[in-house]
Amino acid sequence: MANRTLRSLVFLLVMAWGLSARVFAEDGYDLWLRYKPLEDAARAELHKAAQQVAAPGERTPTLQAALDELVRGIDGLAGQAPTIAESAESGAILLVKPDTLPEHLKGKVSFDGLGGDGYRLLSVDGERTLIAANSDIGLLYGSFALLRHLQTGGRLEGLDVSEAPRLQRRMLNHWDNPDRTVERGYAGQSIWDWWKLPDHLDARYTDYARANASIGINGTVLNNVNAKAEMLTARWIAKAAALANVLRPYGIRVYLSARFSAPFELGATETADPLDPAVRNWWAKKADEIYAAIPDFGGFLVKANSEGQPGPQDYGRSHTDGANMLAAAVRPHGGIVLWRAFVYSETDASDRAKQAYAEFKPLDGRFADNVTVQVKNGPIDFQPREPIHPLFGAMPETSVTAEFQITKEYLGFVTHLAYLGPLYEEVLKTDTFRGGAGQTAAKLLMAEPLSGLAGVANIGSDRNWSGSHFDQANWYAFGRLAWDPEASAEDIAREWVAMTFSRDREVIAKVTGMMMASREAVVDYMTPMGLAHLMGTGHHYGPAPWVDDLARPEWNPAYYHRADAGGIGFDRTATGSDAIAQYAAPLAGLYGDRQTVPPEFLLWFHHVGWDETLPSGRTVWAELVHHYDRGVAAVGTMRRTWAGLEGRIDPARFRDVSDFLAIQEKEAIWWRDACLAYFASVSGRALPPGTRPPAHPLSWYQAQQFPYAPGHP
Numbered sequence: 001m002a003n004r005t006l007r008s009l010v011f012l013l014v015m016a017w018g019l020s021a022r023v024f025a026e027d028g029y030d031l032w033l034r035y036k037p038l039e040d041a042a043r044a045e046l047h048k049a050a051q052q053v054a055a056p057g058e059r060t061p062t063l064q065a066a067l068d069e070l071v072r073g074i075d076g077l078a079g080q081a082p083t084i085a086e087s088a089e090s091g092a093i094l095l096v097k098p099d100t101l102p103e104h105l106k107g108k109v110s111f112d113g114l115g116g117d118g119y120r121l122l123s124v125d126g127e128r129t130l131i132a133a134n135s136d137i138g139l140l141y142g143s144f145a146l147l148r149h150l151q152t153g154g155r156l157e158g159l160d161v162s163e164a165p166r167l168q169r170r171m172l173n174h175w176d177n178p179d180r181t182v183e184r185g186y187a188g189q190s191i192w193d194w195w196k197l198p199d200h201l202d203a204r205y206t207d208y209a210r211a212n213a214s215i216g217i218n219g220t221v222l223n224n225v226n227a228k229a230e231m232l233t234a235r236w237i238a239k240a241a242a243l244a245n246v247l248r249p250y251g252i253r254v255y256l257s258a259r260f261s262a263p264f265e266l267g268a269t270e271t272a273d274p275l276d277p278a279v280r281n282w283w284a285k286k287a288d289e290i291y292a293a294i295p296d297f298g299g300f301l302v303k304a305n306s307e308g309q310p311g312p313q314d315y316g317r318s319h320t321d322g323a324n325m326l327a328a329a330v331r332p333h334g335g336i337v338l339w340r341a342f343v344y345s346e347t348d349a350s351d352r353a354k355q356a357y358a359e360f361k362p363l364d365g366r367f368a369d370n371v372t373v374q375v376k377n378g379p380i381d382f383q384p385r386e387p388i389h390p391l392f393g394a395m396p397e398t399s400v401t402a403e404f405q406i407t408k409e410y411l412g413f414v415t416h417l418a419y420l421g422p423l424y425e426e427v428l429k430t431d432t433f434r435g436g437a438g439q440t441a442a443k444l445l446m447a448e449p450l451s452g453l454a455g456v457a458n459i460g461s462d463r464n465w466s467g468s469h470f471d472q473a474n475w476y477a478f479g480r481l482a483w484d485p486e487a488s489a490e491d492i493a494r495e496w497v498a499m500t501f502s503r504d505r506e507v508i509a510k511v512t513g514m515m516m517a518s519r520e521a522v523v524d525y526m527t528p529m530g531l532a533h534l535m536g537t538g539h540h541y542g543p544a545p546w547v548d549d550l551a552r553p554e555w556n557p558a559y560y561h562r563a564d565a566g567g568i569g570f571d572r573t574a575t576g577s578d579a580i581a582q583y584a585a586p587l588a589g590l591y592g593d594r595q596t597v598p599p600e601f602l603l604w605f606h607h608v609g610w611d612e613t614l615p616s617g618r619t620v621w622a623e624l625v626h627h628y629d630r631g632v633a634a635v636g637t638m639r640r641t642w643a644g645l646e647g648r649i650d651p652a653r654f655r656d657v658s659d660f661l662a663i664q665e666k667e668a669i670w671w672r673d674a675c676l677a678y679f680a681s682v683s684g685r686a687l688p689p690g691t692r693p694p695a696h697p698l699s700w701y702q703a704q705q706f707p708y709a710p711g712h713p
């Protein structure tokens with residue numbers, strides 16, 4: 001009997017343990033808003049200093065969201081939830097605007113320089129913490145900033161920090177389709193459950209809004225740039241409006257991608273010619289209809305005359321005719337048009353890297369002032385590394401917004417760890433020399449009348465949002481850099497690790513180290529030395545540098561690497577396509593000269609002989625092999641570093657990451673082997689002595705097919 005009781009007891013204990021393990025298992029859903037308990041002393045201190053949160057004045061939905069977040073965050077960090085008070089006693093966190101500042105603080109707290117969205121965190125009277133801002137959204141941002149400060153080990157005492165965003169529009173672009181598939185999405189389905197909208201609002205939408213507000217994102221384009229006309233019908237506007245209602249308290253405006261031929265396709269007009277009065281009228285009425293449902297609608301994002309999408313050129317009109325027509329439609333409502341410059345044409349035989357500049361530069365000064373031209377960071381297409389797009393700074397009379405890709409279409413999808421902070425930072429820090437030295441892309445963007453940064457989202461229905469734990473960092477880093485384009489990718493990684501994985505200093509240092517090396521590793525094992533676009537056709541998964549038989553020349557990897565028996569690389573100097581002429585003279589000089597071209601762009605701008613000796617002392621061929629080997633080795637190092645963290649990261653996420661790193665190493669080796677097998681066959685060079693030969697003959701790599709690779713439209 002006693003034995004049975006004991007056995008039941010043990011059984012119950014095991015059950016309870018299992019249950020708690022499950023309850024506390026980390027699945028990544030909480031992102032960087034985990035609010036795990038602080039260490040003992042800090043926890044007690046916070047508990048004492050934050051017993052109340054108070055926000056005098058009208059309790060708007062935004063203010064309520066800020067208070068709720070503070071309660072949630074402090075509850076987690078301090079182990080006890082503060083109460084929400086009307087006035088500010090001691091031991092309180094107080095949210096104030098100029099008109100709600102308590103009497104005794106009047107004249108003592110400056111709101112200067114905070115603008116509409118900025119905030120100030122300030123300790124006052126030794127026992128209160130102020131979150132000060134000019135608007136409720138500023139207070140929400142300040143609340144998140146305070147929680148970030150606490151989550152990363154900061155204290156309330158002596159706090160005095162002011163911040164204001166340096167770009168107006170900090171936007172996500174979802175490439176989400178009405179059927180819930182996501183173009184280049186690797187994190188499940190679209191988070192927008194279109195079918196159940198507008199009647200059912202998934203709780204996830206609110207968590208999406210919280211996460212975005214926490215990093216300052218204030219706009220979201222709900223649907224794919226390869227847009228469907230139906231998105232502009234009443235039925236779909238209602239769905240967008242329902243989402244806008246959820247996002248509004250968090251300061252996030254909704255935008256839609258617009259299909260240029262929509263009026264014609266929906267049967268309302270005979271044409272989509274932007275100069276046709278009926279067409280113009282349709283768009284104006286459509287804008288009225290949208291704004292009636294979504295009063296703060298942000299505007300339209302348009303991909304026109306690119307990759308088969310309709311556009312004004314179908315009617316002999318220009319990009320400006322098209323953009324300005326839409327701009328006129330949204331202007332009465334304060335909306336804008338984001339017109340994409342990602343264009344290349346099947347009828348244009350010139351270097352693809354030159355085509356966007358060639359089409360858009362002559363249009364400078366002709367766009368309406370509520371249009372911004374959205375330019376990808378590089379002249380081709382979101383490659384692991386590209387030089388900066390020549391359009392940055394080249395259109396002084398036109399607003400330009402930069403577009404980055406957060407989803408890793410060309411960087412191994414979600415199973416490869418590639419922290420994109422360094423990629424974004426590299427672009428933003430590039431000196432364009434437009435109008436003199438020091439004109440970095442970041443500075444140019446910040447000076448635009450309509451300033452902004454757009455990121456192609458990596459968010460989906462997967463429990464962990466981004467398909468992998470580490471890919472959350474790319475969403476986070478994008479937001480932080482959109483807030484401050486001059487922030488450091490490494491600092492951002494460090495704060496993300498502290499909030500996402502652990503506050504242990506050694507863990508932070510090791511994981512940050514992995515992240516900071518990760519993108520370069522991908523460059524090395526995929527497309528080193530300035531190579532680009534060697535990925536498999538269509539899905540862009542895995543290596544396929546040999547492909548040279550696709551209908552359009554610029555779809556072929558062989559078009560980009562130009563390897564032959566003599567050498568490798570794309571001559572974009574004056575002897576070749578002369579793409580360098582599109583850059584400001586100092587940059588053109590730097591890139592165009594074999595002696596000064598940065599080594600990471602050598603093969604982007606130059607065709608070089610296999611046997612040429614580089615400053616490293618290696619020949620071009622040996623250098624290529626060296627990079628591929630270095631990339632594979634770097635993944636091995638990441639795996640070992642991660643393995644060493646076992647027990648210091650929660651088991652579920654530890655295992656997920658371990659599995660993905662194993663996949664990455666396998667695929668890095670595959671990339672290296674396939675590319676070396678191919679380039680050896682083209683160059684006729686033998687691998688340098690001591691180099692491991694590819695595991696299979698070239699034909700084996702060429703035979704691999706992936707009809708079910710994800711994210712492919």
Ligand code: BDP
Pocket residue numbers: 183184225226303307342381382409713
């Ligand atoms: C490319 C993608 C394609 C997108 C296109 C775009 O492969 O799916 O539609 O960019 O940005 O990178 O429009």
